[in-house]
Amino acid sequence: MQKAVNTQVFRLEIPTPFSVGAVNIFLIKGESCTLVDVGPKTREAREALRVFLKENGLTWRNIDQIFLTHQHVDHSGLVAEVAERTDAQVIAHPNAVPYIEGEETFMRHHDAFFRELYEENGVPEQLLGHVERFQKMLNMYSDPAPVHRIVRGGELLGSCGEWRIIFTPGHTQTHLALYREADGLMLSGDFLIKEISSNAFVEPPARAGEEREKPLVVYRRAMQEVKMMPVRRMLPAHGEEIEKPSELIVYRLRRQEERAEKIYGLLADGAKHVFELSALLFPSIYIKELPLTFSETLGHLDLLIEQGKVERVWSEEKNVYLYRTKEWAR
Ligand SMILES: [Zn+2]
Ligand SMILES: [Zn+2]
Incomplete structure (x- = not known):
């Protein structure tokens, strides 16, 4: 028999100006009140949130905590404003903090990391400006805000002790979900989405000079772990x-393996760089959605390297990294 639960969960769908469409944020209402994500910094989001609280018999001041699943602006952009109105404690993963607080040194490291990564993986110079403009556009939908409580996963959310924070990296290396053991409910953020496969984004390492994480490899490990949990x-x-x-996890894992196979097949007639492969895999969107298609391609190449099927070599002649199958090398 299912155990009784002490908190209620309410969902609010907020429109966003991004191609992903609306974002769901949640209100966990019990002895204390928590918002799980807040939406982007837009007039529509602010108004939707105001009406939502009112409909639930709350004012801004009733919100005690703001839990951020990750730093993407469709989830966190409005946090500065909501934190100020509510005086609530903002909770996030430590490596999300520099993004949320808009730490300048980190953002410079972030931009330099991507410029170098794109350059050494065959992205043409004229597209680099496009990427920087995209980043600036995103910044329009968020304001920097202080984070008050740092969590890494495993902690309890608040006073009632009913919700546990689960580290679910991959989509970002900072991603957190919330899990209620009593009824097996998970508020999963962008960890798993029904209608579309969630992207595992390449990100700069948390500290300059370190190796970047392999997002798809990390994501697959996290999915395997969550699959072992009794999430209903x-x-x-x-x-x-x-x-x-x-079931959805099994399906997503299989689709990733299929895409990796496809890339492996594309390497059959010779070594290629990431940008070249992204054009072959995503012919209609590889320029328009460059950050996304680039991450997707590189992530699957990381996986093929991990599986021992592919290797990366530096081409002096072309000034790029090339990927080739291990058989080809022999
Ligand atoms: Zn996201
Ligand atoms: Zn999202």
């Missing part, structure tokens, strides 16, 4: 409820 249903940050999370 998930409420994700985009789209509809996921009723059979473990």
Whole structure:
């Protein structure tokens, strides 16, 4: 029999100006009140949130905590304003803090990391400006805000002790979900989405000079771990409820393996760089959605390297990294 729960969960769908569509944020209402994500910094989000609180018999001041699943602006952009109105404690993963607080040294390291990464992986010079403009556009939808409580996963959310924070990296290396053991409900953020596969984004290492994480490899490990948990249903940050999370995880893992196979096949006639492969894999969107298609391609190449099927070599002649199958090398 299911155990009784002490908190209620309410969902609010907020429109965003991004291609992903609306974002779901959640209110956990019990002895204290927590907002799980807040939406982007737009007039629509602010107004939707105001009405939502009112409909639930709350004012801004009733919110005690703001839990951020990760730093993407569709989830966190409005946090500065909401934190100020509510005086609530902002909770996030330590490596999300420099993004949320808009730490200048880190953001410079972030931009330099991407410029170098794109350059050494064949992205043409004229597209680099496009990427920087995209980053500036994103910045319009968020304000920097202080983070008050740092969590890494494993901690309890608040006073009632009903929700546990689960580290679910991959989509970002900072991603956190919330899990209620009593009924197996997970608020899964962008960890798993029903309608679309969540991207595992390449990110700079948390500290300059360190190696970057392999996002898809990390993501797959996290999915395997969550699959072992007795999660009965998930409420994700985009789209509809996921009723059979473990089945969806199995499906996503298989699709990733298929895409990796496809890339392996594309390398059969010779070594290629990441940008070249992204054009072959995503012919209609590889320029327009460069950060996304680049991450997707590089992530699967990381996986093929991890599986021992592919290797990366530096080409002096072309000034780029090339990927080739291990058979080709022999
Ligand atoms: Zn996201
Ligand atoms: Zn999102």
